[in-house]
Amino acid sequence: MPFVTASTQRGPYDVIIVGSGAGGGQAAYTLCMEGARVLMLEAGRRYTPATESPMFQTPDMAPLGGADTPDKNKGFYDATIGGWDVPGQPYVSVPDQWGGYFTWWRARMLGGRTNHWGRISLRNGPYDFKPRSRDGLGLDWPIGYDDVAPYYDKVELLIGVYGGDTSLENTPAGPGDTLLPPPKPIVSDHLLMKRAPRLGIPVLPGRRAVLTRAQDHRTIPGKLHPGNPRAQKVLAEAMKKRSPCLWATPCGRGCAVAANYQSTTVHIPPALATGNLDIITDAMVYEVSMGKNGRANGVRFVDATTGRHEHVTGRVVVLGASAYESARILLNSKSGQYPNGLANSSGLVGRYILDTVGSSVSAQIPLLESLPPLNDDAADGLQVYVPWWLYKENLSHKLPFPRGYHIEYGGGKQMPSVGTFAGLEWLTGGSYGRQFKEDARRYYGSFVYFAGRGAMVPNDNSYVEIDPKVKDRFGIPVLRIHWQWGDYEQRQAVHMQQTFGALTEAMGGRVTSPIVTDPVKAVSPGGYMIHEVGGTVMGADARSSVTNRWSQTWDVPNLFVADGGVFPYNADKNPTLTIMALAWRMSDHILDRMRRREI
Amino acid sequence: MTDRRTTIKLIMAAAAAMPALRARANYRDSLEPGASSPGELRQFEPTMQGYGPDPDLIKAYEKGAFWPLTLSAEQRRLAAALCDLIIPADEHSSSASAVGVVDFIDEWISAPYPQQLEDRGTVLSGFTWIDGDARHRFEQPFAKLTEAQQRAICDRVCDISRAPADLQQPARFFATYRNLTAAGFYTTQAGRKDLQYIGNVALTHFDGPPVELLKKLGLA
Numbered sequence: 170m171p172f173v174t175a176s177t178q179r180g181p182y183d184v185i186i187v188g189s190g191a192g193g194g195q196a197a198y199t200l201c202m203e204g205a206r207v208l209m210l211e212a213g214r215r216y217t218p219a220t221e222s223p224m225f226q227t228p229d230m231a232p233l234g235g236a237d238t239p240d241k242n243k244g245f246y247d248a249t250i251g252g253w254d255v256p257g258q259p260y261v262s263v264p265d266q267w268g269g270y271f272t273w274w275r276a277r278m279l280g281g282r283t284n285h286w287g288r289i290s291l292r293n294g295p296y297d298f299k300p301r302s303r304d305g306l307g308l309d310w311p312i313g314y315d316d317v318a319p320y321y322d323k324v325e326l327l328i329g330v331y332g333g334d335t336s337l338e339n340t341p342a343g344p345g346d347t348l349l350p351p352p353k354p355i356v357s358d359h360l361l362m363k364r365a366p367r368l369g370i371p372v373l374p375g376r377r378a379v380l381t382r383a384q385d386h387r388t389i390p391g392k393l394h395p396g397n398p399r400a401q402k403v404l405a406e407a408m409k410k411r412s413p414c415l416w417a418t419p420c421g422r423g424c425a426v427a428a429n430y431q432s433t434t435v436h437i438p439p440a441l442a443t444g445n446l447d448i449i450t451d452a453m454v455y456e457v458s459m460g461k462n463g464r465a466n467g468v469r470f471v472d473a474t475t476g477r478h479e480h481v482t483g484r485v486v487v488l489g490a491s492a493y494e495s496a497r498i499l500l501n502s503k504s505g506q507y508p509n510g511l512a513n514s515s516g517l518v519g520r521y522i523l524d525t526v527g528s529s530v531s532a533q534i535p536l537l538e539s540l541p542p543l544n545d546d547a548a549d550g551l552q553v554y555v556p557w558w559l560y561k562e563n564l565s566h567k568l569p570f571p572r573g574y575h576i577e578y579g580g581g582k583q584m585p586s587v588g589t590f591a592g593l594e595w596l597t598g599g600s601y602g603r604q605f606k607e608d609a610r611r612y613y614g615s616f617v618y619f620a621g622r623g624a625m626v627p628n629d630n631s632y633v634e635i636d637p638k639v640k641d642r643f644g645i646p647v648l649r650i651h652w653q654w655g656d657y658e659q660r661q662a663v664h665m666q667q668t669f670g671a672l673t674e675a676m677g678g679r680v681t682s683p684i685v686t687d688p689v690k691a692v693s694p695g696g697y698m699i700h701e702v703g704g705t706v707m708g709a710d711a712r713s714s715v716t717n718r719w720s721q722t723w724d725v726p727n728l729f730v731a732d733g734g735v736f737p738y739n740a741d742k743n744p745t746l747t748i749m750a751l752a753w754r755m756s757d758h759i760l761d762r763m764r765r766r767e768i
Numbered sequence: 769m770t771d772r773r774t775t776i777k778l779i780m781a782a783a784a785a786m787p788a789l790r791a792r793a794n795y796r797d798s799l800e801p802g803a804s805s806p807g808e809l810r811q812f813e814p815t816m817q818g819y820g821p822d823p824d825l826i827k828a829y830e831k832g833a834f835w836p837l838t839l840s841a842e843q844r845r846l847a848a849a850l851c852d853l854i855i856p857a858d859e860h861s862s863s864a865s866a867v868g869v870v871d872f873i874d875e876w877i878s879a880p881y882p883q884q885l886e887d888r889g890t891v892l893s894g895f896t897w898i899d900g901d902a903r904h905r906f907e908q909p910f911a912k913l914t915e916a917q918q919r920a921i922c923d924r925v926c927d928i929s930r931a932p933a934d935l936q937q938p939a940r941f942f943a944t945y946r947n948l949t950a951a952g953f954y955t956t957q958a959g960r961k962d963l964q965y966i967g968n969v970a971l972t973h974f975d976g977p978p979v980e981l982l983k984k985l986g987l988a
Contacts, residue, residue: 214822223825225968228955230828232819234872235955238881240818250822254810261809270808353976359987415970422825536985542964543981547974584968585960587951594943599927601854601946602919606861606962609954613963639809 172215173208173447175472175479182208182447182483183763185468187454187498190281192731193489194432194440195324195749199756201445202400205763208481209437210452210470212490213250213277216284218433222248222423224415227584234587242274244586248284248423248431251276257642261649265630271524271652271695273493279450280433281491282699283745285421288377288429289551289577290330290746292321294339296560297740300626304564304571306657307626308521308737311709311718314341320750322347326389327404328430328749329411331548332376340373340556349381352416352548357537357580357617362553364675370668371558375551378430378746379420384408400443407439420549452479455645457486457502457511457728464768465511465728468498471643485759485768488705489731489752493522493633496704496734497648499715500635510635512722517715518705519633523739525700526574526623526654527693528662528685530669533596534678537580537615545581545614554578557741570661574623574741576668582614589613595681616681619672621665622698624741628655631695633704652695659688666691702733702744720755727768729755817880831871838878842909844870846895849911853918854949861962864953872952873945887944894941901938 173179183205186193193209200207223246228235231245238245242252253272262270276282295314300307318341324330325347332348335341342348351374354362362372386408390401411434412426420429427434440446451473458480460466467482488495496519502511510518557573583589590609597608630653635646663686670684685691708714711723720735722728731752733744762768819834831837839847848865851873855864864870877888898921902910906917913921922942925931931939953959982988 221825225970226825226828227957227960227968229868229872229957232823232829232834233876233879233881233884234951236883236951238818238879238883240821240823240881245819245823246825252821256821259809264808270810272810352974356977356981356985356987359977359982360985363987414974416974417968417970541981542966543977544967544969544971544974546967547976582963582965582967584965585954585963587955590950590954591947592943594927594929599930599943601922601926602856603858605854605946605950606856606858609950610860610963 171441171447173449175449175477175481178208178449178481179447180208180482182206182481184208184485184487184759185210185481185483186487186489186731187468187495188281188489188491188732189279189437189448190276190283190432190489190491190732191745191748192733192752193487194280194283194436195752196487196489196731196756197440197446198327198436199753200760201440201443202394202403203397203760205445205760207440207446208483209446209448210454210468210481211279211281211448211450212453212473213279213281213450215450216250216278216280216433218248218280218284218423218427218431219425222425224418224422224425228586236587243285243421246419246422248421249276249282250278258647259639259641260647261636261639263649263651265653267689269652269694271650273650273696273701274699275491275494279448280431280437283430283432284423286745287551287743288379288420289743290325290328290332290376290378291575291742292341293317293740293742293747294341296339297738297742300572300738300740306571308706308708310737311707311714316718317747317750317754318343320754321746323393323753324746324749326393328378328435329380329384330376330378330746331374331381333374335373335556337371337373337556337558338560348376351375352381352552354552355545355547355581356540356543357534358553358578360534360536360676361578361617361672365555365672367675368671369558370555370672372553372555375554377548377551379548380411380413380428381548383413384411403439403442407435407442410438411435414548416548417546418549449481453643453645454490454498455501455643457488457498458482459502459504459506459511459725463725465725471645473643476643484763485727485729487729487731487755487759488734492702492704492732492734492736493648493650495730495732496633497635499705501646512705512715512724512728514724515712515715517713520704521627521706521737522631522633522701522703523625523627523736524695524702525698525739525741525743526625526658526661527621527698528623528665528691529618529620530666530673530684531616531618531681532669532673532676532678533612533681534580534615534617534676536677537617539611540582540614543582543614545583547581550579551577568664570657570664572624572626572657572661572741574621574661574665576665577620577622578617580614580617585613617676617678619669621662621669622741622743623658623661623665625739626655626657627703627738628653654692654695656688659692662691663688700739700744702736702739705730705734706737707735708737719758720751721758729759731755831868831875832878835878835880837871837874839874843895844874845911846899846909847873849918850898850945851949851952853915853922854946855953861958864949867953867956867958869949869952873948876948887948890941890944891948894938894945897938897941
């Protein structure tokens with residue numbers, strides 16, 4: 170019975186993990202496969218993708234045609250339980266100087282946000298770990314690409330990532346056999362591939378955690394767990410249970426056949442199969458408890474179903490609750506000995522928070538009108554993408570911003586949704602009747618979108634702290650989030666807009682709304698990209714960071730952070746793959762230190 | 769023409785439509801007066817009449833499964849007439865009302881969420897205007913007019929950029945109603961078939977578009 174409660178738990182545990190998403194899931198996987206006994210705590214409910222993923226449901230089966238609502242912020246069929254607002258779990262957001270707010274997406278379910286994420290899996294490159302050394306801004310990581318590369322290889326082999334090798338600057342791939350073949354491009358992809366190079370913009374195969382073919386369960390387990398036949402056997406069995414992609418239905422609904430990565434289908438099942446993992450769901454952790462020896466001895470949580478306060482113990486505590494939630498737990502772990510919260514002797518818990526710069530444009534392309542019937546489902550998007558291509562211009566200050574962005578791109582005859590034929594007057598002249606039906610056929614599938622995802626330089630105006638007044642329904646003090654984009658991010662967003670305008674023109678199209686050149690308006694509000702990281706950043710010493718190169722807090726040797734909190738810099742690369750690589754690396758370090766009885 | 773009295777009625781109808789269903793889904797500032805927090809407290813108040821944050825995603829729902837439909841029989845006749853003027857039957861597919869779009873729109877404007885409440889105001893006041901205009905010009909409710917008469921009314925409001933200044937609000941209504949009709953129709957099996965949509969089926973491999981098509985488009 171791996172799902173337990175505070176009263177049926179089977180301690181003692183080697184490691185308590187708070188959170189079950191990318192970081193917590195990866196840590197549980199690595200630790201359990203190597204024999205550690207782990208208790209995982211998840212704030213939300215148990216969730217089972219095999220029976221709960223609405224894979225082939227059509228919009229007419231859902232209320233309101235599946236439209237976004239305050240209950241389901243990204244549409245009825247989005248896998249997330251949670252969203253921008255979680256009932257009874259508020260946070261305070263302080264407006265920036267232009268009146269913008271940071272909004273915070275939270276999932277309350279086993280597997281967390283990995284159940285709905287975009288599965289885009291880009292590696293940080295060498296520059297991305299040493300940005301300050303390169304241009305003098307922000308913070309360097311205390312580790313470099315070479316430290317993390319072996320773990321990118323491992324994670325890609327474990328979860329399954331499609332993509333193409335590339336020799337482009339700062340856009341690395343593994344040693345050759347870690348990526349699955351990319352899906353075939355659809356017509357709109359071919360158009361971008363043909364026209365973007367005319368502007369000097371490269372187009373590469375996308376990289377997403379989707380199985381474009383079955384994983385090689387004969388060779389991968391041996392590569393990932395050398396000398397550990399039991400782990401190899403468990404992993405081989407788990408891999409056999411995953412189906413390759415069905416080339417249909419959006420990944421964000423969750424995948425009942427485990428063809429993409431989500432913690433609940435890829436990390437947690439093999440961890441459970443080892444017999445070393447117990448899980449308590451509905452466990453809202455609010456504090457790391459400390460022993461008299463200056464070491465953590467467990468965590469306290471509120472059982473969301475009974476309201477009771479519980480305490481569980483273990484040798485090591487790993488926080489993987491999501492970047493800001495982990496910072497909240499540390500800041501709320503106040504005591505006489507730690508008046509500013511735990512692991513906060515630097516005063517930097519909650520500082521250096523980062524998100525991804527987002528800006529997008531959609532366009533209508535006459536060449537794509539009235540195409541014959543096509544199945545454009547492919548692997549649910551990002552068959553191709555544009556990596557950042559102006560590194561030299563960054564370095565020579567030819568651009569008004571120092572760091573890059575990549576472009577996510579999509580199009581095709583997607584399953585019609587409630588918004589597909591809204592607002593077409595600018596094309597149809599307001600047609601209705603038979604003409605409207607003709608127009609719908611003509612324009613269906615002729616739209617594309619460009620979404621920029623850009624790097625952010627940390628700034629002093631963006632941080633989280635504990636609100637002095639407001640508490641959530643469990644009585645736990647909530648976060649107060651301060652957010653401000655810097656000039657660099659705003660200018661970068663304008664560059665995105667202008668690039669999208671140029672690409673649209675090169676593709677013979679027209680944008681559906683004007684290119685935004687006002688820097689304040691070009692960038693999406695903080696939080697919209699759901700890429701928040703930082704707050705427990707890793708660094709070279711205890712004065713300038715919260716965690717060290719092993720994601721271990723400087724102040725408490727048996728307390729670690731497995732989520733995006735440790736990122737001192739958020740490159741344009743989507744953070745999830747790096748979170749997993751770092752969590753695996755951290756877990757190896759924990760195992761090593763536990764074997765040496767140091768923790 | 770919309771005379772001043774009709775305009776006032778329109779505004780009043782929009783205002784009257786809102787309070788009954790408001791406050792089911794609202795963002796509330798629950799800071800006490802004088803609280804020190806300078807920010808906006810974002811806190812979601814769960815809706816009692818919506819489907820909640822964790823609905824069953826597997827089952828198929830009938831329209832009105834979560835909240836009652838609210839259009840009267842007379843309003844539904846008008847709704848159907850307008851749906852079918854926008855999406856009539858043709859040689860490819862049926863009309864909008866034949867595949868349940870009136871129920872879709874009724875469910876939409878009866879929903880307790882902010883966007884739908886706003887659309888409710890727009891649609892109900894638009895219904896008042898369009899029936900008023902029909903009676904004023906043709907002495908019949910809109911649903912009983914000939915197609916030519918219906919077009920005579922709708923041609924003036926079908927494109928907001930060309931609608932006269934005094935018909936901007938009815939033009940916004942028409943745009944909203946066309947969006948809703950298209951949303952309802954093209955999310956049904958009939959609508960997907962009309963568009964020759966062939967996705968959402970499990971495949972063993974994905975081949976991409978035919979080379980001949982790429983060649984024809986100059987993309988091979």
